[in-house]
Amino acid sequence: MTDLVIEGADRTPSIQCLFALANIKLAGKSYPENTGKFYAPLMEWINQFFSTENTLTVDIELIYFNSSTSKFMLDLFESLEDFADDDGKNITVNWRYDEDNETMLEYGEEFEEDIEHIQFNLISL
Amino acid sequence: MDKEQKIIEEAEAILESSQKDSSPDAEYVGTERRKKWLKDDFSLRTEYSSLLKHYKKMSKKLNRMVKLTDMHQNEMNALNQELEHEKDHFQKVSEQISNYISPQIYDMVFKGEKDVKLENSRKKLTIFFSDVAGFTALTEQLDPETMTSVLNHYLEEMSDIVLKHGGTLDKFIGDAIMVFFGDPVSHGDQSDAVAAVNMALDMRAKMNELREEWARDGVGVQLQIRMGINTGFCTVGNFGSKKRMDYTILGSQVNLASRMESVANEGEILISEDTYNLVKSDVCCFPKVPVSVKGIAQPVQTYQVMDYYNNLPDVTDLFKVSSEAFSVTANFTKIGRNDLEKTHLLSVLQQMINLVEYRK
Numbered sequence: 001m002t003d004l005v006i007e008g009a010d011r012t013p014s015i016q017c018l019f020a021l022a023n024i025k026l027a028g029k030s031y032p033e034n035t036g037k038f039y040a041p042l043m044e045w046i047n048q049f050f051s052t053e054n055t056l057t058v059d060i061e062l063i064y065f066n067s068s069t070s071k072f073m074l075d076l077f078e079s080l081e082d083f084a085d086d087d088g089k090n091i092t093v094n095w096r097y098d099e100d101n102e103t104m105l106e107y108g109e110e111f112e113e114d115i116e117h118i119q120f121n122l123i124s125l
Numbered sequence: 126m127d128k129e130q131k132i133i134e135e136a137e138a139i140l141e142s143s144q145k146d147s148s149p150d151a152e153y154v155g156t157e158r159r160k161k162w163l164k165d166d167f168s169l170r171t172e173y174s175s176l177l178k179h180y181k182k183m184s185k186k187l188n189r190m191v192k193l194t195d196m197h198q199n200e201m202n203a204l205n206q207e208l209e210h211e212k213d214h215f216q217k218v219s220e221q222i223s224n225y226i227s228p229q230i231y232d233m234v235f236k237g238e239k240d241v242k243l244e245n246s247r248k249k250l251t252i253f254f255s256d257v258a259g260f261t262a263l264t265e266q267l268d269p270e271t272m273t274s275v276l277n278h279y280l281e282e283m284s285d286i287v288l289k290h291g292g293t294l295d296k297f298i299g300d301a302i303m304v305f306f307g308d309p310v311s312h313g314d315q316s317d318a319v320a321a322v323n324m325a326l327d328m329r330a331k332m333n334e335l336r337e338e339w340a341r342d343g344v345g346v347q348l349q350i351r352m353g354i355n356t357g358f359c360t361v362g363n364f365g366s367k368k369r370m371d372y373t374i375l376g377s378q379v380n381l382a383s384r385m386e387s388v389a390n391e392g393e394i395l396i397s398e399d400t401y402n403l404v405k406s407d408v409c410c411f412p413k414v415p416v417s418v419k420g421i422a423q424p425v426q427t428y429q430v431m432d433y434y435n436n437l438p439d440v441t442d443l444f445k446v447s448s449e450a451f452s453v454t455a456n457f458t459k460i461g462r463n464d465l466e467k468t469h470l471l472s473v474l475q476q477m478i479n480l481v482e483y484r485k
Binding site: 066067070071074078103106107110113114 | 182185186189190192193194196197200
């Protein structure tokens, strides 16, 4: 399986999906013009990854994101929850935030509320 | 309890009661009909249960999304407030900065009309210099507070006149003022030159008012302005270092304008030949003695600006020009239509022309 690497831009975060490390890194700002289209390759990669693998760590370090990205995050976490709940996959999400960025901590806490089957860590930087 | 939660609970209750209702019934136990009924019922309940599960998820997600949207809204409001605060601060600072630079340069920088970098260009400009004759003597007579007040009052009034005529106020050097026309905005060489001369005339008129005002306030020194104007190609742009630059002009034509000012008499507006050629149809000027300027081999012809033609009601009646070397006066009310006097005058003028030519 190939890695997925998308360079960060003004409106979009950098995405690194590394198969060998079983790791996804998502960092930067996220307010794409078309959120669904932008994140579609990431969702596709995750589905392919879990067709053979069982453990995944997702590191998210966003400094700003819009409502559409919030919706995507909910979809992502729901999907990961399903993989963990239905297929017994071992998934860890590290929500990394700058210690001065209280808003990002609050968003992390909000996402954490609906998480039941995956490990969700709030990590202050 | 919100509506979604109520729907979910009602749906769960229906599912639960349908499970209870599907308990074995004696009449159908063991029959094929009973088996089919149970199979259909089970399939329906499974689908219903799956739908309910999805609905619960969707409802939960929707609620979470609403909350997240509120958070985004709060974040945007906070950012907006911060931006407003920054905008106010920026506005206050830029207003203060505007007191230190010419409005044209301010617009150029703050409206992003030009990049702030060390670059320059050659342009034809009309350059103006003024100086207050007797100001140095005044500084020794007046206490510092009065002197500051007089100087600031003078510069304030003159700045207003500069702005009124669209000049770019380059700098104040003590009581001296340097202004140029034609950059960043030019209305054409002629209009720029006429604007510069109009400004000088307004300044001279204002100085007469200020003198009276100061006299009433007990500052009895008779201050007069000396003004010099020249038109020519200059290098205009940002000069200095990346950290501290001046938007100004350089070149021999600037030096010539400064020289015009220094040789002008008190209350006099002295202009160069190039400026004269651009303004002569608008304002009445008299030729003056050529002046020698450092870097220019031949003496430079200068002209004294008198006033607008319209403001010279007696110019048609009385013509008067004088210098150190000559004096010409003609009373046109007496010449009028008198052909004899007219012939006489023309004859005298021709004699003068011949003499001047011969003396060459």
